[in-house]
Amino acid sequence: MRNKMPYILLIISLLLLACGIFLGEVAKVLGHAAILCLDCIGIG
Amino acid sequence: MQNVQWRRICQVACAALTNSYWFSLVSKTIYQGPLKGFCVPALNCYACPLALFACPIGTIQYFVAHGAYYISLYTIGILGITGALIGRMACGWICPFGFLQDLLYKIRSRKLSLPRWLSYGKYASLGLLVIAIPLVTRQPWFCKLCPAGGLEGALPMLMMEPSLRELLGGMFVLKALIVVFFLAAMVAVKRPFCRAACPLGAIFSFFNRVSILRLSVDQTRCTKCNKCKKVCPTDIRVYEDPDAADCIRCLDCKEVCPENAISYTLAGFPIKEPKEVLQND
Numbered sequence: 001m002r003n004k005m006p007y008i009l010l011i012i013s014l015l016l017l018a019c020g021i022f023l024g025e026v027a028k029v030l031g032h033a034a035i036l037c038l039d040c041i042g043i044g
Numbered sequence: 045m046q047n048v049q050w051r052r053i054c055q056v057a058c059a060a061l062t063n064s065y066w067f068s069l070v071s072k073t074i075y076q077g078p079l080k081g082f083c084v085p086a087l088n089c090y091a092c093p094l095a096l097f098a099c100p101i102g103t104i105q106y107f108v109a110h111g112a113y114y115i116s117l118y119t120i121g122i123l124g125i126t127g128a129l130i131g132r133m134a135c136g137w138i139c140p141f142g143f144l145q146d147l148l149y150k151i152r153s154r155k156l157s158l159p160r161w162l163s164y165g166k167y168a169s170l171g172l173l174v175i176a177i178p179l180v181t182r183q184p185w186f187c188k189l190c191p192a193g194g195l196e197g198a199l200p201m202l203m204m205e206p207s208l209r210e211l212l213g214g215m216f217v218l219k220a221l222i223v224v225f226f227l228a229a230m231v232a233v234k235r236p237f238c239r240a241a242c243p244l245g246a247i248f249s250f251f252n253r254v255s256i257l258r259l260s261v262d263q264t265r266c267t268k269c270n271k272c273k274k275v276c277p278t279d280i281r282v283y284e285d286p287d288a289a290d291c292i293r294c295l296d297c298k299e300v301c302p303e304n305a306i307s308y309t310l311a312g313f314p315i316k317e318p319k320e321v322l323q324n325d
Contacts, residue, residue: 003312005254006128013124020118025107029118030081032106033090033098036074039184040091040102040193041201041208042216 047299051137059140061096062086063196068093072204083119085126086139087244089190091197093204101244102193105174105184114179123244127251131258135238135245136277136292141192142238146277148230156232157279162240163290170243186243188215194223234279239290249289256311257293259286265305272297272306282306 020026062084065075074093083100090098100119107116126134135142149155173186187193198219202208229236238245252258261283272282275297278290282297283305298306307314 006251006256006311009124009128009251009254010256013121013128015121016117016124017121020116020121023117025116025118026081028111029083029098029103029106029116030078033080033103034074034076036201037089037091037102037184037187037193037197038211039187040089040190041198042188042194042219043208043211043213 047295051294051296054137055140055143055146058086058138059143062088062140063092063094063096065094065096069204074201083122084138085123085134085244085248087141087190087192087242088139089193089197091193091201093200095196101174101190102184102187105178105186108175109178109182109184123247124251127248127255129256131252131255131287131293132245132248132289132291133257133293135242135248136294139238139244140196141242142235142277142292144195145230145235145237148227149234149277151231153231158233158236158239165240166238166242166246166249169241170246174243189219189222191219191223191226191237194219195227235277235292238292239278245292252289252291252293253287258309259291259293259295259298260307260309260314261286262303262305262307265303266301267303267305269302271300271302275300 068074072093074091075096077096079096080090080098082097083103084097085100087101088095088097088099090102100123103119104116107119108114169186173189177183177185198216202212226237226241259282263283266283268283270281273279276282277294277296278292280288280290282288282291286306293308295308298308307316309315
């Protein structure tokens, strides 16, 4: 079972990635990351 | 070429690749192109003027705090693929903040060891600062306190854009103190942030025992000389647990082992380097 685990995780991760892309998460990430994050700078 | 030299080349290349928006020095703005939609499997602040890609921890927090369904499937997918393939290897070979810690530890000073219980801090950081508190407060609390953001984002942006300095307050002072604390700790302790506070390291550590790439130790050959522990960037005894959660798969231990007791396996198959094959023949 332990030998199969990485492949199971890999398939689940690929499915999650595909779902995320299908749901438009790349655009959401881009929309957020392209704006200067004031929290990261320590403002706010 | 030695393993550590390959690793340095890889770390420099990855740091340069993920932070190469040099136009920001002229434009004084961060990169806003399509690459910013992609997460790298490393802690690399997207507020850094040079950053080309998004930070996975910042993205996870954004979805926890503001997303319609609280989970970034896309980011978890990227981290899951990386973890399932190579475990924590991204920490040792890709992460620019890990690279900085490796470099600062080379400064001559009194060296200290990190108490083992502090390595649970990264799980608290993941559970509380990245998930629980942002879920309740709708604020990205890890980003607010992150020393990588302070160093890669705040410092250059504040130098480039004077108008931002007028907005600084108590939160910035706290963040600056955290940056100073970790920078000082990095000189005296091996990778203190990775081991005690990094939520990304915590996520990848779950995969170390089940990843396709794994370390193994031939206990019949091992003399427990502790040379592996001496070179280990996270101070672990590889022979006690080759798949330890703190192992960042740097493979430096494999090279220093005088008995060739440490090897790595891909999908359960041992990988032999050309010199080992020659020795065995």
